Amino acid sequence: xxxILIAHRPEEQFPLLVLANRDEYYTRPSAAAxxxxxxxxxxxGRDLISGGTWFGARNxxxxxxxxxxxxxxxxxxxSSKSRGWLVRDYLQGDMPPxxxxxSIEDAEDFAGFNLLLGDANELWYTSSRERAARLLPPGxxxxxxxxxxxxxxxxxxxxxxxxxxxxxxxLDTERAFALLAETAVAADADLPDTGIPHExxxxxxxxxxxxxxxxxxxxxLLQTERGGCGRLIERRFExxxxxxxxxxxxxxxxxxxxxxxxxxxxxxxxx
Numbered sequence: 619x620x621x622i623l624i625a626h627r628p629e630e631q632f633p634l635l636v637l638a639n640r641d642e643y644y645t646r647p648s649a650a651a652x653x654x655x656x657x658x659x660x661x662x663g664r665d666l667i668s669g670g671t672w673f674g675a676r677n678x679x680x681x682x683x684x685x686x687x688x689x690x691x692x693x694x695x696x697s698s699k700s701r702g703w704l705v706r707d708y709l710q711g712d713m714p715p716x717x718x719x720x721s722i723e724d725a726e727d728f729a730g731f732n733l734l735l736g737d738a739n740e741l742w743y744t745s746s747r748e749r750a751a752r753l754l755p756p757g758x759x760x761x762x763x764x765x766x767x768x769x770x771x772x773x774x775x776x777x778x779x780x781x782x783x784x785x786x787x788x789l790d791t792e793r794a795f796a797l798l799a800e801t802a803v804a805a806d807a808d809l810p811d812t813g814i815p816h817e818x819x820x821x822x823x824x825x826x827x828x829x830x831x832x833x834x835x836x837x838x839l840l841q842t843e844r845g846g847c848g849r850l851i852e853r854r855f856e857x858x859x860x861x862x863x864x865x866x867x868x869x870x871x872x873x874x875x876x877x878x879x880x881x882x883x884x885x886x887x888x889x
Contacts, residue, residue: 620763620834621772621798621825622682622734623780626741627756634736634848635789636840637780638682639798639825640672643832644857651838651852651865657710659873661850663836670702673838674709675850677873678738680840681705686730686747687763687812697729704733715742719751732761738846758784764812771804772825789841791851798837799859800825826859833857846871 620641627633640663642648647666651674654660662674673682683701708718715735725746732745741754743766752766758780759766760773767773779797783789804823812819827833834855842848849868855861863882869875 620684620822620827621776622684622761623776623797624734624741624759624761625757625780625784626736626754626759628758628784632784632789632841633844634680634840634842635780635784635794636680636682636838637776637794637798638673638838638840639827639834640836640838641822641827641833642835644835645831648835650854650863651836651850651867653867653875659869659875660709661867662705662709663852665700665702668700668702670700670704670706671709672702672705673840674705675840675848676709677869678842678846678848678871679709680736681708682734684732684761684763686732686745686765687814697727699724699727701728701731701733704728704731708735715740716751716753719744725749732763732766734761764810768810770810771808771823775800776825791839794839795837795853798825798834801828801859828857828859830857834859847876 621639623637625635649664649666651661651663654662660674660676662671664671683705685701715737718735719742728746730746735742743752743754745765747765758777760777762770762773783794801824803820809819809823821827821829836852836854839851847870849866851864851866853862853864861883864880866879867875868877
């Protein structure tokens with residue numbers, strides 16, 4: 619996942635909103651967001667190679683991970699553990715976020731990562747670059763494939779778009795997904811220099827990435843309300859933000875599933 623936008627406790631009526639895009643090679647197999655049978659209440663997609671996940675929620679707990687872009691990959695060093703296991707293991711357990719981060723003793727066994735962990739009250743951040751855990755105060759945050767709030771163009775555009783969404787009395791879900799579907803690339807002068815070829819820097823600067831082999835595979839919206847009710851919506855794509863399949867889940871403060879819906883552009887009136 620290459621872009622995560624978080625509004626953490628902007629107001630008590632609206633304690634959490636997360637918008638996220640997962641970018642991956644189209645050939646990497648993965649499963650759509652679903653309730654995991656082995657972990658009742660856990661809603662997440664699944665990486666079918668490693669068994670982990672990039673984003674998920676269980677009741678008031680939620681977590682997500684991104685890689686850290688580190689230039690040309692060093693093929694002589696192979697990570698023995700998947701970053702997605704960090705999200706999976708946090709969501710399957712009951713350890714507070716700070717304690718879970720402190721328990722990661724083998725961070726060097728994972729490829730570079732950013733990790734965000736939340737519960738009903740707190741939001742924590744850590745990374746393989748900055749091992750100290752950070753308790754984040756209420757605010758708007760953006761994360762891509764560098765450190766939290768690194769001012770890459772897509773992060774800055776996304777945070778500004780998220781603030782505009784928060785300025786309305788009720789969340790406009792379609793506006794939220796439209797923000798995640800923006801395909802405009804940054805001007806060359808604004809591109810970061812992360813050690814990859816310039817044409818890749820340009821392609822990856824879009825909020826929604828489209829290339830022949832790699833791009834945005836899914837967009838996720840997570841929202842909680844006062845009292846602990848929540849919903850998670852995942853839209854899945856195949857190289858075209860105009861065509862998607864969607865799974866939506868909502869639950870009570872006690873974690874009971876209220877509703878499950880599946881739609882797509884083929885049976886949606888907005889197609």
